[in-house]
Amino acid sequence: MGATRELADPEDEAPPPAAEAPKRRSRSLSGSGNDSLAAYLFLAPWFAGLVFITVGPILASLYFSFTDYSLIGGAEWVGLENYTRMLTDDRLHSALGVTFVYVFVSVPLQLAMALALAMVLDRGVRGLAIYRSVYYLPSLLGSSVAIAILWRRVFGADGLINQVLAFFGVEGVGWVSHPDYALSTLIVLNVWTFGAPMVIFLAGLRQIPRMYYEAAAVDGATRMRRFFSVTVPLLTPIIFFNLVLQMIQAFQTFTQAFVVSSGTGGPSDSTLFYTLYLYQTGFGSFDMGYASAMAWLLLVIIAGFTAVNFLASKYWVFYGD
Amino acid sequence: MVTKTPAAGASGIDQRRERRRRLLIHVGLIGFGLVMLYPLLWMVSSSVKPTAEIFSDPGLIPETFVPGNYTEGWTALQYPFHHYIWNSLIVVAGSIAGNLLACSMAAYAFARLEFKGKRLFFSIMLMTIMLPIHVVIVPQYILFANLDWINTYYPLIVPKLLATDAFFIFLMVQFIRGLPRDLDEAARIDGCGHVRIFLRIVLPLSMPALATTAIFTFIWTWNDFFSQLIFLTDPEMYTVPIALRTFVDSQSQTSWGPLFAMSAIALGPIFGFFLAGQRYLVRGIATTGIK
Numbered sequence: 001m002g003a004t005r006e007l008a009d010p011e012d013e014a015p016p017p018a019a020e021a022p023k024r025r026s027r028s029l030s031g032s033g034n035d036s037l038a039a040y041l042f043l044a045p046w047f048a049g050l051v052f053i054t055v056g057p058i059l060a061s062l063y064f065s066f067t068d069y070s071l072i073g074g075a076e077w078v079g080l081e082n083y084t085r086m087l088t089d090d091r092l093h094s095a096l097g098v099t100f101v102y103v104f105v106s107v108p109l110q111l112a113m114a115l116a117l118a119m120v121l122d123r124g125v126r127g128l129a130i131y132r133s134v135y136y137l138p139s140l141l142g143s144s145v146a147i148a149i150l151w152r153r154v155f156g157a158d159g160l161i162n163q164v165l166a167f168f169g170v171e172g173v174g175w176v177s178h179p180d181y182a183l184s185t186l187i188v189l190n191v192w193t194f195g196a197p198m199v200i201f202l203a204g205l206r207q208i209p210r211m212y213y214e215a216a217a218v219d220g221a222t223r224m225r226r227f228f229s230v231t232v233p234l235l236t237p238i239i240f241f242n243l244v245l246q247m248i249q250a251f252q253t254f255t256q257a258f259v260v261s262s263g264t265g266g267p268s269d270s271t272l273f274y275t276l277y278l279y280q281t282g283f284g285s286f287d288m289g290y291a292s293a294m295a296w297l298l299l300v301i302i303a304g305f306t307a308v309n310f311l312a313s314k315y316w317v318f319y320g321d
Numbered sequence: 322m323v324t325k326t327p328a329a330g331a332s333g334i335d336q337r338r339e340r341r342r343r344l345l346i347h348v349g350l351i352g353f354g355l356v357m358l359y360p361l362l363w364m365v366s367s368s369v370k371p372t373a374e375i376f377s378d379p380g381l382i383p384e385t386f387v388p389g390n391y392t393e394g395w396t397a398l399q400y401p402f403h404h405y406i407w408n409s410l411i412v413v414a415g416s417i418a419g420n421l422l423a424c425s426m427a428a429y430a431f432a433r434l435e436f437k438g439k440r441l442f443f444s445i446m447l448m449t450i451m452l453p454i455h456v457v458i459v460p461q462y463i464l465f466a467n468l469d470w471i472n473t474y475y476p477l478i479v480p481k482l483l484a485t486d487a488f489f490i491f492l493m494v495q496f497i498r499g500l501p502r503d504l505d506e507a508a509r510i511d512g513c514g515h516v517r518i519f520l521r522i523v524l525p526l527s528m529p530a531l532a533t534t535a536i537f538t539f540i541w542t543w544n545d546f547f548s549q550l551i552f553l554t555d556p557e558m559y560t561v562p563i564a565l566r567t568f569v570d571s572q573s574q575t576s577w578g579p580l581f582a583m584s585a586i587a588l589g590p591i592f593g594f595f596l597a598g599q600r601y602l603v604r605g606i607a608t609t610g611i612k
Contacts (some may be wrong), residue, residue: 038515039436039571045358046427046446046490054449056461064459071466117353125346133599140595141361144544145562146584149569150364152377153577160363163379192357252453255546255562262570275455275547282459283551295456302453 025081065293067219070286092224092294094269095277098183102273103250111242114194117233118201136195147189148259152176155185166182176260179268186256186271197242204238236317244309250300254279274298361588368582375577387578391586394579398564399556402583405424407565409543412477412560413442416542417535420489426483428493433505449487453535454547460553465590476552477545481538491535496530497523509510529601536598540591561587 040047065082069075086092117135121128141147154160157174165172175181208231216226254275257265263281265272278298282291367375368390370383378384395402430436431443465476483592484490504526505518524531546562553563565587570581 033432036436039434039439041431042426042430042515044433045423045482046484049423049480049485050445050449052464053461053480053485054452054457054484057457057464058452060460060463061456064463071463101492120346120350123346125343125350127347131350131354133595134358135594137361137595138357140540140591141544141588142563143546144588144591145546146563148362149565149584150582152569153367153581154363158376160360160379163377216468231405244598248451248453252455254455258546258550259566259569265455265609279547279551284461288463292459293460296451297361299456302451306451 017279023248024120050260061292061295063292064289065296067289067292069288071288075289079287082290085290086293086297091269091272091277095272095274097264098270098272099253099274102187102190102253103247106187107243107246107250109187110191110194110246111197111239113191114198115201115235115239117194118198118205119227121198122205123200132195132199136199139193139196142193142257143190145255145259146257151185151189151256152260155181177267179266179270182260182267182270186253186260189256190253191251197246200242201238202233208234220283233318236320240309240313240317244306247305248302251298251305272292327501334363351437364581364584368578368585370578370599371577372578390392390578390582393576394568394586397576397579397583398568399593400559400564402564402586404557405559405561406586408558409560412474412549413539413542415474416480416481417538419478419483420486420534420538421531423482423484424486424489425493425524425531427490428497429515429523431490432494432497433502433518434515444543446490448486449485450491458551465552467475471552472555472558473552476556477542477548486538489538493527493530496527500526526608532598533601536594536601543590 064075066077066079067075068078068081088321121131125131152159155175156162157172157177159175160171161175173181175185212230212234213226216230220231252275253273257271257273257276258279261267261271261276263280264277265276275298276290278294281287281294363379366381366383369387370378371385371387374384398405427446431439431446462471463469463477468475469478480486480509494542501522504522508518508522544562546566549560549563550566553559558568559567565580565583568583
């Protein structure tokens with residue numbers, strides 16, 4: 001899944017009109033009395049999914065988070081024990097640290113790269129469609145197992161990077177097997193998939209009326225000045241949108257870390273992402289109670305950061321007109 | 322689109338400078354594109370290199386051409402590789418069918434019908450788009466284990482039949498809202514029920530949105546690792562990503578060539594859909610949202 005998701009995501013911008021729609025045509029024709037029944041029938045699969053696949057499991061995992069449950073036998077109520085255990089669980093702390101570093105380093109780098117390239121491509125470069133496709137391709141592939149395998153080889157002790165370095169007379173290390181560098185290789189992987197946010201930036205840049213730039217140029221604004229005084233303010237809603245989306249996704253990174261470390265999160269837990277630790281807890285040692293508590297902590301963290309993003313957006317996101 | 326600096330075109334020197342600037346931009350963009358794609362090209366080239374050469378030659382042209390990597394990789398695991406491809410295709414086909422059917426039904430209701438609680442349900446639907454799967458995976462596993470569905474494809478396909486990929490509902494709601502209502506209303510006057518309006522009018526007109534849904538579902542399901550890893554533990558049921566993961570963990574240093582060959586095969590369909598489906602992917606952006 002992963003980064004591909006954003007390509008069509010700009011539509012998420014549209015909820016306000018969506019919410020107003022119901023009012024418009026509420027009783028356009030005589031047949032609309034049957035609407036409710038028909039609507040519930042059309043929504044029946046979705047309702048079933050909501051109850052059994054989404055909301056039911058969310059509530060169930062809240063319950064399990066207060067139990068000790070290993071799939072065999074019943075769930076035994078242990079109160080807050082799983083949550084107090086979190087306070088002293090060193091691996092959990094280290095997993096949180098790894099995940100935070102990954103999110104807060106890779107997402108800004110990825111977005112900066114996406115914006116820079118979008119700026120260059122927006123200047124009426126010929127062959128825009130081709131460049132856009134080439135840069136977008138890694139986003140479609142980035143979360144696959146095959147790419148993670150490739151990464152392991154590219155950054156391996158005798159991998160592509162070190163072969164290139166050797167050509168320049170530099171001796172590299174085994175990047176993926178070195179606790180200091182393993183996480184960086186995954187950060188590079190995430191930055192490599194900058195194409196998806198870039199496509200969204202490009203669409204946003206097109207919406208900025210050219211006359212603003214012309215007016216600024218007439219007033220003698222330099223290129224730098226135009227970037228910071230016209231482009232950036234008008235683009236803040238898109239930057240915000242990309243930021244929220246990429247952060248939520250980065251928090252959920254799993255495949256790359258799993259494949260690069262063979263499922264261990266090593267070396268020395270340096271790539272033990274939160275989701276990977278959750279997987280080990282739930283499906284390695286079948287400690288379903290603790291895994292449920294971890295899932296809830298993840299939900300709270302993601303919801304918390306998204307809320308902070310939205311609150312902070314009041315101070316820097318500019319919704320014009 | 323072209324941003325002209327006020328001076329451009331004023332004299333020959335400026336024009337020449339402008340042309341040189343453009344050339345430099347292209348050189349930069351192409352160079353950067355090559356760096357980006359180099360690992361992919363290197364993987365494809367390494368898939369026909371002898372393993373020793375993978376470790377010594379960073380270039381793209383193989384000195385010795387070893388197509389045997391493909392046949393070796395194909396049979397390296399417990400089952401031949403087409404077994405896993407077939408399994409992946411089953412999951413993908415089921416997921417696409419589920420998403421197309423269930424999400425378009427839900428989208429029709431949200432886009433065209435009036436009912437009690439519509440606003441509330443619509444916002445719940447939007448919220449579920451952002452829900453991380455990790456939050457629900459443990460109870461889902463318990464549920465599916467109780468149904469005896471572990472090591473079947475039901476846990477991967479049934480949720481799609483229940484429209485849990487809410488992202489596609491939203492995509493189709495947006496699309497259906499853009500369709501003219503006159504047609505549905507004319508059909509209603511002629512006595513058509515909702516089922517016929519949905520099947521005969523809305524669905525045929527929604528082909529682009531359905532195509533976008535199918536393409537994205539293909540790519541995401543083909544790539545999906547987390548849920549397949551959890552629900553499929555029997556090698557007979559393995560899909561391509563799980564098979565690859567087994568391959569990489571079981572192999573010795575000597576079989577990187579075959580491993581790369583199978584990785585290239587795993588990426589092939591995505592690349593194909595990317596080439597064939599570009600129109601829909603780009604239109605997805607062009608026709609929607611950002612204002």
